[in-house]
Amino acid sequence: MAxxxxxxxxxxxxxxxxxxxxxxxxxxADVGSVAITxxxxxxxxxxxxxxxxxxxIEDRHTGIPYPGTFFLDETGVVASKRFETSHRIRPTGKxxxxxxxxxxxxxxxxxxxxxxxxxxIFAWLDTAVxxxxxxxxxxxxxxxxxxxxxxxxxxxxxxxxxxVELTGDSQLRPDAFTIPEGTPxxxxxxxxxxxxxxxxxxxxxxxxxxxxxxxxxxAVRQVTLVLELAYQACTAQECFLPERVTLELPLSVEPNPGxxxxxxxxxAPLVNRRIVEQPRQFEELLGLVNSALxxxxxxxxxxxxxxxxxxxxxxxxxxxxxxxxQSS
Amino acid sequence: xxxFTSFPIPEPDFDTVGPMVGDRFxxxxxxxxxxxxxxxHERRAGRKALIVFxxxxxx
Numbered sequence: 586m587a588x589x590x591x592x593x594x595x596x597x598x599x600x601x602x603x604x605x606x607x608x609x610x611x612x613x614a615d616v617g618s619v620a621i622t623x624x625x626x627x628x629x630x631x632x633x634x635x636x637x638x639x640x641x642i643e644d645r646h647t648g649i650p651y652p653g654t655f656f657l658d659e660t661g662v663v664a665s666k667r668f669e670t671s672h673r674i675r676p677t678g679k680x681x682x683x684x685x686x687x688x689x690x691x692x693x694x695x696x697x698x699x700x701x702x703x704x705x706i707f708a709w710l711d712t713a714v715x716x717x718x719x720x721x722x723x724x725x726x727x728x729x730x731x732x733x734x735x736x737x738x739x740x741x742x743x744x745x746x747x748x749v750e751l752t753g754d755s756q757l758r759p760d761a762f763t764i765p766e767g768t769p770x771x772x773x774x775x776x777x778x779x780x781x782x783x784x785x786x787x788x789x790x791x792x793x794x795x796x797x798x799x800x801x802x803x804a805v806r807q808v809t810l811v812l813e814l815a816y817q818a819c820t821a822q823e824c825f826l827p828e829r830v831t832l833e834l835p836l837s838v839e840p841n842p843g844x845x846x847x848x849x850x851x852x853a854p855l856v857n858r859r860i861v862e863q864p865r866q867f868e869e870l871l872g873l874v875n876s877a878l879x880x881x882x883x884x885x886x887x888x889x890x891x892x893x894x895x896x897x898x899x900x901x902x903x904x905x906x907x908x909x910x911q912s913s
Numbered sequence: 914x915x916x917f918t919s920f921p922i923p924e925p926d927f928d929t930v931g932p933m934v935g936d937r938f939x940x941x942x943x944x945x946x947x948x949x950x951x952x953x954h955e956r957r958a959g960r961k962a963l964i965v966f967x968x969x970x971x972x
Contacts, residue, residue: 586960586961586962586963587956587957587958587960587961587962587963588962588963588964588965589951589953589956589962589963589964589965590964590965590966590967591941591943591964591965591966591967592966592967592968592969592970593969594969594970594971596944596945596946596948598969598970598971599945599946599970600946600947600948601970602946602970602971603946608946611945611946611951611956612945612946612970613941613943613944613945613951613953614943614944614945614946615943620941620943621966623939624931624932624939625930625931625932626930626931626966629925630925645969645971649968649969650966650967650968651925651927651930651931651966652966652967652968653927653965653966654963654964654965654966655931655932655938655962655963655964655966656961656962656963657938657957657961657962657963657964658961659959659960659961660937661937661938661954661957661962662935662936662937662938663932663933663934663935663936663937663938664934664961665934666927666931666932666934668927668930668931
């Protein structure tokens with residue numbers, strides 16, 4: 586897989602950045618934001634967004650793109666894309682890894698369960714720690730016994746469609762998500778066609794940890810993400826009473842590591858390790874995680890944090906020569 | 914419960930902003946950190962690719 590990064594920086598800035606962080610994939614210099622503008626990616630919502638954060642707009646903010654990623658297939662066609670409105674919002678390393686490597690690569694860190702007759706619900710998060718302006722997804726899996734189904738909107742009069750609400754701490758803001766479409770279903774005696782879900786239903790609900798001047802702080806804080814599901818399970822013959830279940834997912838909110846707060850003596854070996862030649866299959870992956878993380882100076886440490894998480898999960902291992910390799 | 918609808922930021926529809934899913938990513942030729950021009954599709958050389966747009970390497 587090939588990795589590219591695009592920004593409005595001049596070549597000299599990118600040369601320095603690449604040297605410091607040992608980046609070998611192309612950092613493309615779109616000086617004057619010509620390509621960014623032609624591609625339609627120029628961030629024009631920045632003024633309103635800065636106002637929401639209580640900060641003035643600055644010169645350097647002109648010409649930046651919406652922060653995000655395009656995934657291309659082998660023929661160069663856009664297979665998927667991921668964008669955030671705010672130039673400060675970043676997916677967590679785990680969220681991006683999950684998108685690249687699939688859900689099997691990222692085991693659950695925080696879990697919750699609920700059930701009602703014939704229905705089991707699991708909810709989980711990829712990571713138990715969030716930093717300000719990071720985004721991850723709450724995953725929900727609904728498993729229905731054979732013979733049971735749930736309606737999705739529109740529903741027959743008097744029946745309840747599946748709904749999912751994300752609440753909890755006011756700093757956790759849900760983003761748009763869709764409930765899967767379901768299969769057509771006819772109710773005897775009614776001419777309309779309805780849609781139902783059955784078997785296993787998977788939902789991915791993105792949410793963002795909002796921080797701004799008023800909420801930013803140094804302390805580690807525990808917050809809870811609350812998922813409220815409402816639904817009604819039916820068989821072909823009858824419907825049971827509507828159910829409402831609540832799933833709670835605790836999270837730890839940690840302040841962003843700023844450059845000043847990093848222990849530079851501890852940072853040096855991390856940077857050196859990255860300059861040491863790495864197995865090729867991970868070089869691009871490391872660059873990918875690096876590009877997704879907020880802040881230039883904090884990148885090596887956060888990068889190592891993600892690698893340590895993967896090590897803890899048995900996905901990668903550190904050899905006695907100090908090289909990261911994929912676990913066999 | 915917090916009012917999640919009041920976040921005052923206009924949101925473009927990213928489905929229609931920029932290259933869309935299903936489109937071939939446009940040709941892009943820009944210099945990289947070596948100072949040499951890079952043709953994105955040529956450098957991609959038939960592999961899957963990830964193209965990250967970010968604000969700056971400087972801030």
